[in-house]
Amino acid sequence: xxxxxERWAELAFHPVRIRILGAVAGGRHTASGLAAxxxxxxxxxxxxxxxxxxxxxxxxxxxxxxxxxxxERVYALPEGGVTPSPEALAAASPQDHxxxxxxxxxxxxxxxxxxxxxxxxxxxxxxxxxxxxxxxLSDEEFxxxxxxxxxxxxxxxxxxxxxxxxxxxxxxxLLPLTTTKGDEE
Numbered sequence: 625x626x627x628x629x630e631r632w633a634e635l636a637f638h639p640v641r642i643r644i645l646g647a648v649a650g651g652r653h654t655a656s657g658l659a660a661x662x663x664x665x666x667x668x669x670x671x672x673x674x675x676x677x678x679x680x681x682x683x684x685x686x687x688x689x690x691x692x693x694x695x696e697r698v699y700a701l702p703e704g705g706v707t708p709s710p711e712a713l714a715a716a717s718p719q720d721h722x723x724x725x726x727x728x729x730x731x732x733x734x735x736x737x738x739x740x741x742x743x744x745x746x747x748x749x750x751x752x753x754x755x756x757x758x759x760x761l762s763d764e765e766f767x768x769x770x771x772x773x774x775x776x777x778x779x780x781x782x783x784x785x786x787x788x789x790x791x792x793x794x795x796x797x798l799l800p801l802t803t804t805k806g807d808e809e
Contacts, residue, residue, distance in 0.1 A: 640673045642731050651785045652700045
């Protein structure tokens with residue numbers, strides 16, 4: 625992603641755009657297919673936000689076909705995804721990171737709120753849950769953990785939607801905790 629970190633955040637961290645990007649992740653979708661996945665988003669808003677994301681390069685047109693005399697575009701995420709580049713993240717200010725993290729957490733809250741509107745909720749049967757734990761790791765242990773986690777998840781990212789596959793949101797947060805001198809003993 626070549627956009628500056630500020631421009632990237634301005635484009636990507638809009639509630640409807642976040643949902644569009646999430647819906648497109650891992651597949652190819654037409655605007656009408658996205659409308660079916662996001663029925664609570666007004667059609668005019670959805671089409672406007674898709675156009676904004678495409679113009680900015682956060683969505684790419686991977687196919688175009690004629691349907692009833694109109695060009696129907698098929699969208700996907702660009703190769704490499706839509707996260708800011710390591711350079712953009714390194715250049716981001718603490719305020720930028722606070723905005724990024726707020727958008728991240730807001731998205732999780734919105735998705736969980738949508739989940740809670742289901743007629744029947746069974747966290748175990750639905751494969752839903754949340755937890756946090758503290759891992760005490762040296763830098764070397766952390767590097768091995770991160771590499772192993774990446775190796776575990778990477779092949780699953782290639783899974784196409786459909787069949788018996790259920791889209792599942794995996795969100796991770798890793799933070800070094802600030803400890804007081806007495807806590808380290």
